[in-house]
Amino acid sequence: MSTLQQVAFRAGCSVATASRVLNRNGPVSDEMVRRVRRAAAELGYRGGGRTGNGRPAIGVLIPSVTNPVFAASLSSIQNRAFHAGHSVLIAQSNYDPAQEPDAVASLLHQQPTGLILTVCDPERSMALSSALPPTVLLGNLPTSRFTAAVATDNFAAGRDLTNHLLCKGHRRILFISGHFAASDRAKLRYLGYIRAMEAAGQRPLDTLEISFVSSLEQLDLSDVVARSNPTAIIASNDLLALGVMGALRRQGLSIPRDISVAGFDGISLGLLTEVSLTTVEIPDGTMGAAAASLLLDMAENAAPPRHLTVPYRLRVGGSVRDLAVQS
Structure with missing residues (x-):
């Protein structure tokens, strides 16, 4: 079994410097970080933390373990990690920015x-x-400090879905979202909606923000529907879109005859409703696997961080009515 001294010798640095790199407890140049990590990978040195099964681990933070989107990502991350000899540690923030630091600290x-x-x-x-140790953002865009990210173009997805509704003759389109402070993905989709509406010469309706973790079976849209009189509603994710469909039906409204509904993510539940949900399919499983592969390459092979953009696809369902077609 390799030792820290062997890693330091191969990297051409002191044992103290190698320790700082591997334990992330002191200032070290980026070049030295790459050299030490590469030496550790070549020697098979695994001096970091291990789970109870003796495997090294990847830490994963997601907003919610109950959202099928993140469940799909987690499954792919775990599969990729398992084949690389790693376990996965999971924490959730409950869509609350204030909970993120403690969640990451626990990891x-x-x-x-x-x-x-x-x-x-x-x-x-x-x-x-x-x-932080090698870090990959999943679903978020990269930042100046954290340039490794795997995401889709949520702005373009919001624009394209809105254009789809506009092409179907809809002009009064309401955007319903979780709180934008809880999801930059939702905010980017909303900005895409704004861009498409303005480009079409249409006035965007005032958006409705609700909690991502609220009980959707109790969602009441009667006031906003009466006030905005939309012909279509875009929800910032599919779970919310399904909640919107339930709320509209409780009001006695028919989908899509009275109001059309569309969402984002492409979860399988959207195919099991009375009318299938029109949505933007985002390959969350593919994104999770790509993030895990990128992270392991960075951590074990000192690979440079990269930003990977994963394509999305519009999935047309029965939840959107074509107003250009006379009934």
């Missing part, structure tokens, strides 16, 4: 090989303000 306490993080807003997250 760091177990000295993971690296981190895969989905934060509410990478530009404002306090969890990203301290020194």
Whole structure:
């Protein structure tokens, strides 16, 4: 079994410097970080934290373990990590920026090989303000400090979905979202909606923000529907879109005859409703696997961080009515 002394010798540095790099507890140049990590990988040195099964671990932070989107990502991360000899440590923030620092600290306490993080807003997250091991942002855009990220173009997805509704003759389109402070993905989708509406010469309706973790079975849209009189509603994710569909039906409204509904993510539940949900499919499983592969390459092979953009696809369902077609 290799030792820290052997890693330091191969990297051409002192044992103290090698220790600082591998334990992330002191200032070291980027070049030295790469040399020490490469030496550790070549020698098979695994001096970091291990889980109870003796494997090194990857730390993963997600907003919610109950959202199928993140469940799909986690499954792919675990599969990729398992084949690389790693376990996965999981923490959740409950879509609360204030919970992120403690969640990340709990992961760091177990000295993971690296981190895969989905934060509410990478530009404002306090969890990203301290020194971290190799880190990949999942679903978030990269920042100046954390340039490794795997995401889709949520702005373009919001624009394209809105254009789809506009092409179907809809002009009064309401955007319903979780709180934008809890998800930069939702905010980017909303900005894409704004861009498409303005480009079409249409006035965007006032958006409705609700909690991502609220009970959707109790969602009441009667006031906003009466006030805005939309012909279509875009929800910032599919779970919310399904909640919107339930709320509209409780009002006695028919989908899509009275109001059309569309969402984002492409979760399988959207195919099991009375009318299938029109949505933007985002390959969350593919993104999770890509994030895990990128992280392991950075941590074990000193590979440079990269920003990977994963394509999305519009999935047309029965939840959107074509107003240009006379009934």
